[in-house]
Amino acid sequence: MTGKNDLENCEEVAEELKKWEKTVRNILGVSEEDFRILGEAWTSLSEEERKEITGNVLEKLLGSPGLVGDSEREFTPELLAEMMETICCSEGGDMAVNVFLGSVRAVSMGLSLGAILLLVSSLLSLLAEKAGGEKVLNIARVLSWCQSVIVESYLLVRNAVLSRASGVSPKVLDNLVRAYSRDLLERAARVLGSG
């Protein structure tokens, strides 16, 4: 994705995200039908059922202190329901921007990237299983789309912060991560190879 370092202009970010989501949509083969099925799965639930789903997911997530950190005070089932409403009931490009805004909101509350992905995955997989049958795969495709948009959004924000805070450019950082990964792999091969 281009323009990772420049978050000064929010309209540009929104445009970049819309381009990104189209690319991801093509790769995953996500159709409008998939989004529609997700929306239907959510809107077909009663308010009680929505509260039950968001409450259950939140309860499990809060039981994972390593992933949630100190953000538990700010997260409520009502907030999750609001986020799900935004994700499930918007369309295409707008949905990507909404997912981005939902992600930065969660990050601003102290949630780690893994926890955000878990939150969305838990909610969507519960919805998928409630919907059942072939719809599970429709919703799984949207889940994969959401993951990609969330990760790319997170990196967009993180790269901007890193460049400011450390002066290390994202490109240099990627090269360093690559070299470090190779080093760890070689060490793992030695350790695991030796039993």
Add this chain to the structure above:
Amino acid sequence: MDEELYKNFSEIKRIGGEAALVLGLDDDVFKDFAEAWASLDLEEKRRLVGEAVSSLLEAPSVVVTLKRAGFSEEFLVEHFVEVLDALCGEDSGDKVVKVFLGSLAALSISLEVSAMILLIGVLVTLVAERLGGAAGAARLLGWCGCVMSEGYLMLRDTVLARAGGVDPVLVKRFLEVYSGGCG
């Protein structure tokens, strides 16, 4: 003994364990997926992974560094067949460590974390579509995404702390403040 490596393994195991609990992911889901994968012969595995890799390579912005590094489509197909074999093998031991090692392998050949997550998304849904086992597909996808992204950030924080002397906790605080401004 490689202390740093064991520290990484131990951290990713903790995260993978917590993620599985949150998602309600049990061994049966892994077993279903592994059985579906094992039912394919090598040619079918190559065809399935080839389909996922081809669709990924059609998006130049996703894999620009990969192409620049000169990795062929054939190499990538073989590579990811091996990664999935390792993940699904009966004697594969700890799945979390396998996913982490698979991520390391992908990162080491210039695949970006977002491309990695996309690829696993395409593969899991393709396997589920063709071979059934759809019920756990969404949970499995969620789990892989969480382990991969947290594994990536763990490496990135280590590299940052070494390269720039930046404390990851400080970066997290900056991120929270900056994200508040974005919203």
